[in-house]
Amino acid sequence: MSSPLTVTDPAAVRLLMRGRTRQILGAFLAGEGSVSAAARRTGVDIRVVHREVLALFRAGILQLVREDKRSGRAIKIYASAASAFFVPFSTADAATLDELSGGYAGHYAELFRQASAREFDRLHREQAAGREWGVRLYLAPEGHWQTDSSYEGAELIDAAVRYQGPVGLMLDADASFTLTEEEARAVQRELILMLMRLRPLSLEHRQAGTGKPYLLRLGLVPVTVEEGKYLHELAGQH
Structure with a gap:
């Protein structure tokens, strides 16, 4: 497995601090796919997935790998920019390690x-x-x-x-x-x-x-x- 990609860009860090965003990114860590495929994998409303995918794409965490042609609008296929990500605690606007980990505790x-x-x-x-x-x-x-x-x-x-x-x-x-x-x-x-x-x-x-x-x-x-x-x-x- 390749080394995790270290994320320090403030916009990308803020995204990776959100549990819902992580859930959707996880669908693309499992393999490339479309917004609708990610919605099926996660069970999240497709409109929410679409919004999060665009944010992840703009932050460079997701990449657009191709567009599958079909009648009407082409289907955009995205993939994760890396197989794993690492957010240094020093770059995160979080008061505690629990916040950095998504507040799971x-x-x-x-x-x-x-x-x-x-x-x-x-x-x-x-x-x-x-x-x-x-x-x-x-x-x-x-x-x-x-x-x-x-x-x-x-x-x-x-x-x-x-x-x-x-x-x-x-x-x-x-x-x-x-x-x-x-x-x-x-x-x-x-x-x-x-x-x-x-x-x-x-x-x-x-x-x-x-x-x-x-x-x-x-x-x-x-x-x-x-x-x-x-x-x-x-x-x-x-």
């Missing part, structure tokens, strides 16, 4: 929140059997007080020890841990290996039209001592 977080709330509500309706779900404040067996959510009458045990809520194919957990750097690296390796194992499986299902989509969010990052104390406060531990 924020979009994923919001989608995860919505999907988790929807799935929990469904499971709760199916399994509650008249029980109320609510917030608890109690003294944990380890000696600290904590607050969490559970069914009324459930045993006063942290969900990380024994989960007593609705059961289904969902997991929504924010947790902080105190680890050595070696232990943290081991956790990191385990998470990376899991992602590497899931990727080819996911691609196989997409190509076969099997399975269903799931959103998986993983993260591991060191925090300061002060931030760690704040996380424990959020978790209701003292």
Whole structure:
């Protein structure tokens, strides 16, 4: 694969900061084609695709390779100017790396929140059997007080020890841990290996039209001592 084309022109950089534009450019990274073909590949309205293609062409990101003659107006065939592109962070008018990457982290977080709330509500309706779900404040067996959510009458045990809520194919957990750097690296390796194992499986299902989509969010990052104390406060531990 050839090296990515570095993009520094302000107009081109602004285009590549937009998620919809990237989606349409992606259709041409897969091969040359017309505006209508790109619209079919992406599922985006053809008028929107036409507008974005013209902008990408003017910015030099797409190239006009030929015009296929037919009765009436000829069909213009475009191709990507390179097989890959690179936008240096220093040239982008973006305040954060998340903005440079298209704001994916924020979009994923919001989608995860919505999907988790929807799935929990469904499971709760199916399994509650008249029980109320609510917030608890109690003294944990380890000696600290904590607050969490559970069914009324459930045993006063942290969900990380024994989960007593609705059961289904969902997991929504924010947790902080105190680890050595070696232990943290081991956790990191385990998470990376899991992602590497899931990727080819996911691609196989997409190509076969099997399975269903799931959103998986993983993260591991060191925090300061002060931030760690704040996380424990959020978790209701003292």
